[in-house]
Amino acid sequence: MKPELQDPDLRFFSLADANRMLPLVKRIAGDIAAQWAELEPRLARWQGLSAEARGEPEGRELKAELDARSGALDDLVAELQELGCHFKGFPDGLVDWYSLYAGRPVFLCWKLGEEEIGWWHQVDAGFAGRQPILESQREAFRAEE
Numbered sequence: 001m002k003p004e005l006q007d008p009d010l011r012f013f014s015l016a017d018a019n020r021m022l023p024l025v026k027r028i029a030g031d032i033a034a035q036w037a038e039l040e041p042r043l044a045r046w047q048g049l050s051a052e053a054r055g056e057p058e059g060r061e062l063k064a065e066l067d068a069r070s071g072a073l074d075d076l077v078a079e080l081q082e083l084g085c086h087f088k089g090f091p092d093g094l095v096d097w098y099s100l101y102a103g104r105p106v107f108l109c110w111k112l113g114e115e116e117i118g119w120w121h122q123v124d125a126g127f128a129g130r131q132p133i134l135e136s137q138r139e140a141f142r143a144e145e
Contacts, residue, residue, distance in 0.1 A: 010098060011084035015133065015141040018097040018108050019117050025085060029093035029112050032076045036090040039069045094127060099141040108133075108141060 013021075046054070046062055053059045077087045080095060086107070088094040093112030098105055101120065109119040109130050120141065121129040133141070 012105070012143045013084065013097045013099050013108065013141075014143045015099065015108060015117060015138055017143060018099070018110075021083060021085075021097075022110070022116065025080065025083065025095055025110070026112070028076055028079050029087075029095055032073060032080075032087070032090065033093045033112055035069060035073050035076065039066070039073065040090075042066055042069070088127070098123075100143070100145060101137075101141050103145060106141075 042062060043066060046059075046066055049059055049062075054063065073090075080087045084097065086096040086098070088096055089111075095110050096107035097117070099108045099120070100106070105123050107121050107123060108117050109121055109127070110117045118133050119130045120133055120137075121127070121131060
């Protein structure tokens with residue numbers, strides 16, 4: 001069993017409960033994606049600087065900006081974590097919620113641009129293992145057994 005599954009504070013969600021949270025999650029994930037779009041080119045510029053250039057005033061200024069923007073991103077990801085969500089990817093705004101399906105932990109899976117949570121995957125499968133939630137399965141995703 002994954003160590004995080006033994007966390008006493010771990011929250012599980014029914015599909016209905018996770019979908020009720022989605023308006024707030026969409027806003028936060030959208031903010032994360034916007035912040036990432038601003039941060040990514042600056043990060044690439046920083047990575048392209050020599051050690052000497054990083055010590056110059058322009059390099060130090062860029063580093064301070066990166067630190068501030070990274071802190072803002074961390075705060076947004078922490079907001080999702082406080083809700084019980086698991087943020088999985090910057091460019092796509094990928095978010096998972098733990099749920100129980102047939103008595104085992106799985107992830108309900110959503111990404112920016114999707115209207116509702118319509119996908120799930122095994123905990124160890126990741127995004128590549130996403131499967132659509134069939135109408136016949138909708139009530140089977142539970143917060144508890």
